[in-house]
Amino acid sequence: MALTLATIRNGIITSLHGRRLGFDVNDVLVGSKAIKRPITDATSDTTGTDLPNTGIVSVVTTTNDTWALTAPLAGVEVTIMTGSDSTGEHTIAGSTAAGTAATFQSSESSTGPGIVLQGGNASMTLVGVSTALWRATSRIGTTRAHVSTA
Amino acid sequence: MSLSLEALRNRIITSIHGRSLGLDEHDRLCGIKGRREVITAATSGTVGNLPNYGIITVATSTDATWTLDDPEVGCEVKIMTGSASTGEHVIQTDNATIKSSFSTTQVEFTMQGGGAGMTLVGLSTSMWGILTKSSTTAVFVTS
Numbered sequence: 001m002a003l004t005l006a007t008i009r010n011g012i013i014t015s016l017h018g019r020r021l022g023f024d025v026n027d028v029l030v031g032s033k034a035i036k037r038p039i040t041d042a043t044s045d046t047t048g049t050d051l052p053n054t055g056i057v058s059v060v061t062t063t064n065d066t067w068a069l070t071a072p073l074a075g076v077e078v079t080i081m082t083g084s085d086s087t088g089e090h091t092i093a094g095s096t097a098a099g100t101a102a103t104f105q106s107s108e109s110s111t112g113p114g115i116v117l118q119g120g121n122a123s124m125t126l127v128g129v130s131t132a133l134w135r136a137t138s139r140i141g142t143t144r145a146h147v148s149t150a
Numbered sequence: 151m152s153l154s155l156e157a158l159r160n161r162i163i164t165s166i167h168g169r170s171l172g173l174d175e176h177d178r179l180c181g182i183k184g185r186r187e188v189i190t191a192a193t194s195g196t197v198g199n200l201p202n203y204g205i206i207t208v209a210t211s212t213d214a215t216w217t218l219d220d221p222e223v224g225c226e227v228k229i230m231t232g233s234a235s236t237g238e239h240v241i242q243t244d245n246a247t248i249k250s251s252f253s254t255t256q257v258e259f260t261m262q263g264g265g266a267g268m269t270l271v272g273l274s275t276s277m278w279g280i281l282t283k284s285s286t287t288a289v290f291v292t293s
Contacts (some may be wrong), residue, residue: 001207001232003189011186016167023170023182030186034203036224039273054178056224056271056279074153076178079271079281083249121250121280138282 005033041083042067051080051092053128058083059090059117066091066114071102072128077137080115081123090117096132104147105129106136112147155183191232192216199244200229202272207232208239208261215240215258221272226281234264248278261285 008030012022021031038055044065051057053070060083069078069092082090093114094102104112104126115124115136122141126134136147158180162172171181188204194214200206202219209232218227218241231239242258248270250256259268266285270278 002191
C-alpha cells in the first residue's frame with residue numbers, strides 16, 4: 001500500500017512548479033513532501049495577546065490562565081496544545097471579529113464558550129465552521145481536554 | 151454551515167493557478183479539493199529510517215522496531231499500524247524526543263493492534279509533539 005513521492009509526482013498533469021508542486025487528474029494538490037505550519041508559544045505573560053486562528057499553538061501556565069482565540073475562519077484549522085505538564089487550567093475563550101463570543105462544539109456540548117486543557121500533552125484541533133463557531137475534530141488529554149459549558 | 155469549493159474559490163484574491171489555487175484575504179491557501187500525501191509501507195524487513203513526513207504504515211507479525219527521522223519544524227507525520235497484529239510496533243526517534251503526557255524526554259512510542267495510530271508534529275528539530283493518537287489495543291509513549 002505504498003505511494004511514493006515519485007509516483008505521486010508522476011501523476012501531475014498541471015504543473016505549478018516543475019515536479020515539486022502541481023495538480024493531478026482529480027485536481028488534488030500533489031508533489032510537496034509536507035506543508036509547514038507556524039508554531040506559536042503562548043505563556044501566562046501573553047494572555048493579553050489573542051492566539052492565532054491557524055497553525056499550532058502551545059499554551060503554558062503554572063496556575064490557571066485564559067487566552068482569547070482569534071475569530072475562526074470557515075474551513076481553517078488550528079491545533080492548541082499544552083506546552084508543559086502543569087496541572088493549571090489552560091482556558092481558551094472564543095471570540096468573533098465583532099468582539100462577541102464565539103462558540104465551540106464537541107461531543108460534550110454544542111454551546112460552550114471555550115475549551116479547557118489540563119495536564120501534559122492535552123490538545124485539541126479545531127476547525128472553523130463559520131466566523132463564530134469552532135468545531136473540535138480531534139482531542140487528546142490525560143487530565144482534561146474538553147469544551148467548557150460555562 | 152457548509153462551505154463549498156466554489157465559495158472558497160470565490161474568495162481567492164491572489165491567484166496562483168486560476169481558481170484552482172490561490173490565497174484569500176487572510177493569506178490562507180484555498181481552492182484545492184485535497185492534498186495527496188506520500189504513503190510509506192514499512193515492514194519488519196524495512197532497512198533505513200522512516201521518513202518524517204506523509205503517512206506511514208508499519209506491520210510486523212511479532213515485535214519490531216523502526217527509527218523515525220528527526221522532525222522538520224511545523225511538519226506532520228502520521229504513523230499507523232498496517233495490520234491487526236498484536237506484535238509491538240515500536241517507533242524510536244533518531245535523536246529527537248517526544249513531548250508526551252508522561253514526560254518531555256521520551257524517545258519512543260509503541261503501537262499494538264489494528265487501527266492504532268499517532269500523528270506527530272515537529273515542534274523543533276529535536277522534539278516531536280503529539281497531535282492525535284488512536285488505538286484499539288495500545289498506543290503509548292515510553293522512555
